[in-house]
Amino acid sequence: MLTIDNLHTEIDGKAILKGLSLSINAGEIHAIMGPNGAGKSTLAYTLGGRPGYEATQGSATFNGADLLDMEPHERAAAGLFLGFQYPVEIPGVSNVQFLREALNSQRRARGEEPLSAADFLRLAREKAALLGMDMEMLKRPVNVGFSGGEKKRAEMVHMGILDPKLAILDETDSGLDIDALKTVGAGINAIMRAPDKAVLLITHYQRLLDYVRPDFVHILAAGRIVKSGGPELALALEKEGYAEVIAA
């Protein structure tokens, strides 16, 4: 589904990713872990197409298409979802309006009919319930006044409504208490664990992986994947730390 080959990314001329390669197939859940500054968020933003994150070498192919050649909104319409570590507040635009525009923009781009207001609200209600989020919150402006945990839940509601093929979740677990972590983990499983979907979890900690079991774990350090393995790799990291595991 996603093939990243020798990807190099620069921000303001500074090299952050230095030859990263990774392949994700449909039906798989991958986790990327790594110390601060390794380039985890840069990877997420490069794949999402954030301005300023310039891919200078290598390629990223998403379902046969050149991902790096697409505009950010085209990547979304193609089925890529980016979960933000710090979701953005948008005063004056309600979640409902925002998400309906998003879903219908994607549908238009794919040549599908837009969803009616009633059908959209039914869908939004169903996905909000899945994440234990009150529908009233979705009527409020996007992320404005939301706590850290509420923002992350809202991100998962976005994901549920937009129903992507591939979700790249950048530290979705940060700022969550244990109950919220369980809810969000269950949400990711319910929405994304399917034979035709895939997830790339970017995280610092093992604890999210207790709820969303990865098939593969990769360690990112200094802009490259330095080690890959199964779920046991995350456990080893938690026990021994990055330096030990990378050196081993």
Add this chain to the structure above:
Amino acid sequence: MTVLSVPTRRDEAWRYSDLDAAARVWPVAAPERIVVAPGEARTLVLLQDGAEGEIVIRDHAVEIGAGGTLAVHLLNSGGALGRVTFDVTLARQAHFELKAALIGGETQTLELITTLNHAEPEATSAQTVRAIAAGKATTNYLGQIRVARDAQKTDASQSFKAMLLGRTATANAKPELEIFADDVKCAHGASIGQLDAAALFYMASRGIDPATAKALLLEAFIAGLFDDMADEAERERFATVARAKLEALG
């Protein structure tokens, strides 16, 4: 105040205006007089959507009697020069409220000039002005508040925010307070910014195309200004004109 001679840059109230355009229609008609009787509550709805190239200058001389209220909603978006002015004198416990949007593109100059004379005690005023400028447009807000020596317990506020959509667009803000009383509240704020790049990327990451994302952010920027308009048909008309104008900014 009617100025008989053609205005120049030296006239403070014309400092940022399009003087060539003004000269072409000079002299202009005397200000429209609006008198709000003591205790009376009135509203004024003003839509300035002059045709392309038109020069529109509308002056208002307002007197609000004791305990009276005037609430103004203004959308200033048409013409080559769209200039709206209010010279307001407030008696005891009078209230003046202004909610205005200036939306300009191409080479338009759109401006709002207010002079509030808090002549007597305990009068209040609140002005909320939002400006959006694209292309080579200029948007100006000059807001003067004068509080007379006797006008204790005056409460006056002024908020101006402008959004510039390109490097060649301009916004000028000039708050001016002249306070001769010592027990008053006068709050003013002015800010000039651009579309939030982080918000634009967040919207794009959810699949919203750039033109729609921009329109949503701009609608949000002026949202709320016209929500409390009593006449629903007028409110709809404002929303429709504003939306069409924002779309035309491209």
